Amino acid sequence: MTTTGRTDCQWFRELADVRMLTVAGTDHPLAILPRVTQDDLVGHTEIVMAYLDRDGLVPESPETDNYLAFTQYELIRDAVIEGAGWADLPFPLIRHALRQEQLRTIPHPDANWWKTFCVLESEQAHGGPVVTWLANELEAYLTRVS
Numbered sequence: 783m784t785t786t787g788r789t790d791c792q793w794f795r796e797l798a799d800v801r802m803l804t805v806a807g808t809d810h811p812l813a814i815l816p817r818v819t820q821d822d823l824v825g826h827t828e829i830v831m832a833y834l835d836r837d838g839l840v841p842e843s844p845e846t847d848n849y850l851a852f853t854q855y856e857l858i859r860d861a862v863i864e865g866a867g868w869a870d871l872p873f874p875l876i877r878h879a880l881r882q883e884q885l886r887t888i889p890h891p892d893a894n895w896w897k898t899f900c901v902l903e904s905e906q907a908h909g910g911p912v913v914t915w916l917a918n919e920l921e922a923y924l925t926r927v928s
Contacts, residue, residue, distance in 0.1 A: 793903045795917060798924035801873040804893035805885045807865045813886040823890065824848075827867030829858045859885075872897070874927040899924060 804823075806813040812826055824846045831842040832851035841851040850867060852858050858869050859876055863884045871885075879885040887893050901917045 795901045795903070797899050797901055797917065797921040799896045800899050800924055802870050802895050802897045803873055803876065803880075804868065804870050804888045804890055805862060805876060805880075806868040806888055807863050808883055808886050810862075810865055810868065810886075812868050812888050816889060818888050818890040818893075820845075820890075823868065823888075829861050829867045829869040831855065831858065870895075872899075874924065877927070 806826075810826075812818050812822060815822065826846075826848070828844055828846050828849040830844045830849050830851050832839045832853050833842065834840070834853065839851060839853070841849060844851070850861065852861065855871060855875050859871055859879065861867065862869050862871070863879060868888060876885055880887070901913075901920070903913055903917075
């Protein structure tokens, strides 16, 4: 079910619930442990999503003080593959890297969860044909691959 709403002259629309996996590069210490605890996660660099606000770049809920923050999931994925740390990433983005054994799901009890992805539109773009088409296409893709 798609939800829409309005907040501060911006419109949002829920697109899809997407499966998220906690992953590390195949050579990362967390990827080779038989079981990973929360203390293990905190002991290693986390790579998180960040967003830009008026005060600068803001990390999105890091679980540790030892983190890197990027504004794109693709950059996070690439940094994890290179061994810079661990991250929670959307399955559609990392499916190929998992198959190619560039990434491994961390054996942690909360390593598989769901996140709702949304579109956020400005007042000017809301309901426009291009924005609507793009949101519909993205929703169909995320629903199909998650």
